[in-house]
Amino acid sequence: MAQIGDFFENFLKKESIFLNKAVLMSAHIPTDILYREEQIQEVANILAPLLRTERPSNLFIYGKTGTGKTLAVKHIMESMLEIAKKNNVPLKPIYVNCKLKRVADTEYRLIAQLIKDFGRDIPSTGLPTDEVYNIFYKLLDQEKKIVLLILDEIDQLTKKIGDEILYNLTRINAELKQSQICLLGISNNLVFSENLDPRVKSSLSEEELIFPPYNAIQIQEILKSRAKVAFKEEVIQPGVIEKCSAYAAREHGDARRAIDLLRVSGELAERAGSTIVKIEHLDDAERKVESDKIINAIVSQPKQFQSVLYSIILISPQKRQFYTGEIYEVYKNICKQTKFNVLTQRRISDILAELDMLGIINAKIISKGRYGRTREVSLSVEENILIKLREILEKSLHIN
DNA sequence: AGGTATTCACATGAAACTATTCTCTGAGTTAGG
DNA sequence: TAACTCAGAGAATAGTTTCATGTGAATACCTGT
Numbered sequence A: 001m002a003q004i005g006d007f008f009e010n011f012l013k014k015e016s017i018f019l020n021k022a023v024l025m026s027a028h029i030p031t032d033i034l035y036r037e038e039q040i041q042e043v044a045n046i047l048a049p050l051l052r053t054e055r056p057s058n059l060f061i062y063g064k065t066g067t068g069k070t071l072a073v074k075h076i077m078e079s080m081l082e083i084a085k086k087n088n089v090p091l092k093p094i095y096v097n098c099k100l101k102r103v104a105d106t107e108y109r110l111i112a113q114l115i116k117d118f119g120r121d122i123p124s125t126g127l128p129t130d131e132v133y134n135i136f137y138k139l140l141d142q143e144k145k146i147v148l149l150i151l152d153e154i155d156q157l158t159k160k161i162g163d164e165i166l167y168n169l170t171r172i173n174a175e176l177k178q179s180q181i182c183l184l185g186i187s188n189n190l191v192f193s194e195n196l197d198p199r200v201k202s203s204l205s206e207e208e209l210i211f212p213p214y215n216a217i218q219i220q221e222i223l224k225s226r227a228k229v230a231f232k233e234e235v236i237q238p239g240v241i242e243k244c245s246a247y248a249a250r251e252h253g254d255a256r257r258a259i260d261l262l263r264v265s266g267e268l269a270e271r272a273g274s275t276i277v278k279i280e281h282l283d284d285a286e287r288k289v290e291s292d293k294i295i296n297a298i299v300s301q302p303k304q305f306q307s308v309l310y311s312i313i314l315i316s317p318q319k320r321q322f323y324t325g326e327i328y329e330v331y332k333n334i335c336k337q338t339k340f341n342v343l344t345q346r347r348i349s350d351i352l353a354e355l356d357m358l359g360i361i362n363a364k365i366i367s368k369g370r371y372g373r374t375r376e377v378s379l380s381v382e383e384n385i386l387i388k389l390r391e392i393l394e395k396s397l398h399i400n
Numbered sequence B: 001a002g003g004t005a006t007t008c009a010c011a012t013g014a015a016a017c018t019a020t021t022c023t024c025t026g027a028g029t030t031a032g033g
Numbered sequence C: 001t002a003a004c005t006c007a008g009a010g011a012a013t014a015g016t017t018t019c020a021t022g023t024g025a026a027t028a029c030c031t032g033t
Helices: A002-012 A037-052 A069-086 A108-118 A130-139 A152-161 A164-175 A199-205 A216-230 A241-252 A253-270 A279-299 A303-315 A324-338 A345-358 A383-397
Strands: A061-062 A090-095 A148-152 A180-187 A208-210 A361-367 A373-379
Touching: A002 A090, A002 A279, A037 A069, A037 A180, A037 A208, A061 A069, A061 A303, A069 A148, A069 A180, A090 A108, A090 A279, A108 A345, A130 A164, A130 A208, A148 A152, A152 A180, A164 A180, A164 A199, A208 A345, A208 A373, A216 A241, A216 A253, A241 A253, A241 A279, A241 A345, A253 A279, A253 A303, A279 A303, A303 A345, A303 A373, A324 A345, A324 A373, A345 A361
Parallel strands: A061 A180, A061 A208, A090 A148, A148 A180
Antiparallel strands: A361 A373
């Protein structure tokens, strides 16, 4: 008892190397956004009519992850809302992230989420979809207002359920008597609109904007400005920020990743009892971020999914590459052991494709001529993560 | 030898099914007047 | 008679199954030399 008490005492006494860690959290919106002045101005130009209660053009923003899209839009949204309040403009911005599981990743749930933003709760199931639409229309038209609907990661939404909702949303304006709605779509996928219904495409992207990736120097500056606020002075070893931004620049200039990395480095350094953040902490952080990403992705998947991955891990020591059929055989044995019912090969095929998407395996469709056509699968996970993964799966599947 | 046809072992697509979770509705039940 | 309970109908969703069709190239099978 005393020991753990001491630990907490010490923990309190020990000075944190952080001044304000919140600055390094992904939810944080800094007051000045570096290197995005141009884009912000552009967005502001397009959206400005909102403040006169006029409907601006629908806007579509493209850019890879961590290029400041969401940040810029949220920033603009906040300052506009402020002005609108001051001048009594009935502006109602709504921000929805379409990727969030069980929140806004289907048509029903998206509309339900919007309704919730108007202060009314809707049951999570049980109602017909058009009923939900009706409620939404009614709420919208209750009083005159102008709505700015921001759909973040909109590509995820259409990938899952098609572009019908978008069509419905673009048509809302025709149904409304008093209010107006303006759509702002944000997509990570640069070619997103190509496989969109042409009608939707033309009305959704009346205006388009591309956020280019940051280069290494820009990321460095961003990191420095954040670090200045987040950490105490002199706690960061020279070179850490440089290396951190180099990591991120290698991956298409993802600033969010860089910031995460820096935060985790700090946490690791602190946990290790170090008073400065060293390069080695950064290296550790890189590994940790990577393995956390993979493990999180796996843990949230269904059991059957995990079984398939476990099968792959079981074969992997023997061969470097293996085929769908082989995996299926091993998988069937696993099912017998764990008393799961065996899924069809069709499903396993899909699961393999998904594992490939998650980047946990590497699957390539090859033809072996006379001997058929199949996926050639290999694991693309580092050895030490693999061991951890294996433990987690065994626990999760109750395999001794 | 050179050219075509087969054939394997899955991949890929679409539709339909299953189980679960949830609402709404209306019939039957209960309790109070 | 009003309030309450409770079963059944109907929805949305995730995860599958069923059925149907597609596919790239190593081999088998011809053909004419």
